[in-house]
Amino acid sequence: MLSKELVAASTVPLVLSVLTEGESYGYALIARVRELSGGQIEWSEGMLYPVLHWMETERLVEAEWRESEAGRKRKYYRISRTGRRALADEKDQWLAVHATLSRLWKPQTIPA
Amino acid sequence: METPNDTGLNEAIRLWRAGLADAGTMRPADLDELEIHLRDSIGQLTRTGLASEEAFLVARRRLGTAGGLTAEFAKVNGHEIWLTRVLWMVGGVMVALLMEKLSSTAANLALFANASIQLEGQPLVWFVLGAQWFPAFAMAALCWMGIRSLPGRLLSRAGSAPRHPWLTTFGAALGLFLVTALSVGTQVLVFRGAGGIAELGTVMVCRSYAMLLAPLVVWPALLCWLLRRRARSVTRSF
Numbered sequence: 121m122l123s124k125e126l127v128a129a130s131t132v133p134l135v136l137s138v139l140t141e142g143e144s145y146g147y148a149l150i151a152r153v154r155e156l157s158g159g160q161i162e163w164s165e166g167m168l169y170p171v172l173h174w175m176e177t178e179r180l181v182e183a184e185w186r187e188s189e190a191g192r193k194r195k196y197y198r199i200s201r202t203g204r205r206a207l208a209d210e211k212d213q214w215l216a217v218h219a220t221l222s223r224l225w226k227p228q229t230i231p232a
Numbered sequence: 233m234e235t236p237n238d239t240g241l242n243e244a245i246r247l248w249r250a251g252l253a254d255a256g257t258m259r260p261a262d263l264d265e266l267e268i269h270l271r272d273s274i275g276q277l278t279r280t281g282l283a284s285e286e287a288f289l290v291a292r293r294r295l296g297t298a299g300g301l302t303a304e305f306a307k308v309n310g311h312e313i314w315l316t317r318v319l320w321m322v323g324g325v326m327v328a329l330l331m332e333k334l335s336s337t338a339a340n341l342a343l344f345a346n347a348s349i350q351l352e353g354q355p356l357v358w359f360v361l362g363a364q365w366f367p368a369f370a371m372a373a374l375c376w377m378g379i380r381s382l383p384g385r386l387l388s389r390a391g392s393a394p395r396h397p398w399l400t401t402f403g404a405a406l407g408l409f410l411v412t413a414l415s416v417g418t419q420v421l422v423f424r425g426a427g428g429i430a431e432l433g434t435v436m437v438c439r440s441y442a443m444l445l446a447p448l449v450v451w452p453a454l455l456c457w458l459l460r461r462r463a464r465s466v467t468r469s470f
Binding site for chain 1: 264271272273295296300301304305309
């Protein structure tokens with residue numbers, strides 16, 4: 121299981137990245153991330169919504185209420201221009217960390 | 233998806249939602265979102281074979297504890313909660329001011345009607361003082377009845393209203409009355425010292441008008457400003 125800090129830090133880039141695939145709503149977002157991570161990233165479901173709310177106030181995403189088949193209203197999110205810029209920035213940061221760690225962790229050849 | 237006839241499930245969801253709403257940190261929109269998530273989750277679980285009651289328990293568990301959720305939402309909604317609470321307080325103070333001014337007018341009219349009676353007369357002084365205190369007791373009685381009789385559900389249906397809006401309103405109103413009573417008490421002493429209403433100087437009259445007009449201008453202005461700020465922070469998310 122991932123540490124709480126890692127889950128917290130990765131939530132925003134994950135949400136933004138999934139939204140670049142197309143607009144989505146909370147439940148589907150959680151399911152997609154679980155599927156992509158092979159079950160390694162299991163968000164405590166309700167906790168995603170305050171984050172989405174925050175992202176909306178920061179204008180990283182835009183939201184719209186839409187009626188579903190059963191007549192229930194669901195909130196759909198899509199990434200905004202600000203969100204795309206923020207995602208590009210996050211990507212740079214994560215890749216920088218990843219590159220450094222990869223260099224340190226490159227597989228050691230076993231001495232004969 | 234659960235059938236609309238599943239009243240047991242709907243009742244359980246309604247209770248769950250009321251429990252979350254009770255903390256006062258979530259807007260109706262937030263609750264709607266969590267509810268639809270819960271229903272989606274239940275639908276998914278019943279498709280895998282669980283009974284609807286089991287599905288509800290599992291889905292609710294997965295969504296997270298009420299304490300955790302309300303705490304997280306408090307962090308993002310804090311600004312709005314504060315604004316709503318201040319709105320309630322301002323509303324309470326305005327009602328208190330209105331009642332106080334009404335009773336004050338009645339008391340003053342009684343004084344004018346009996347201008348021939350010297351203000352040394354104890355009963356009239358007590359009447360004036362009493363007329364000022366009456367609104368305070370009336371408000372207290374109303375608020376007490378409000379706290380006792382309104383079911384929690386009705387309070388929580390007020391959306392992001394604070395947990396005990398009546399207490400907040402009552403506290404603000406009572407505070408104002410205590411200060412007003414003190415001011416009026418001293419004013420009556422001035423009456424007695426001056427020897428009657430006819431002796432009041434223009435300064436005193438102007439002061440009385442200013443005291444009357446200021447709240448009528450200041451409080452509505454403050455209320456409008458707060459309502460606009462709240463509307464702006466709420467409509468930021470559609």
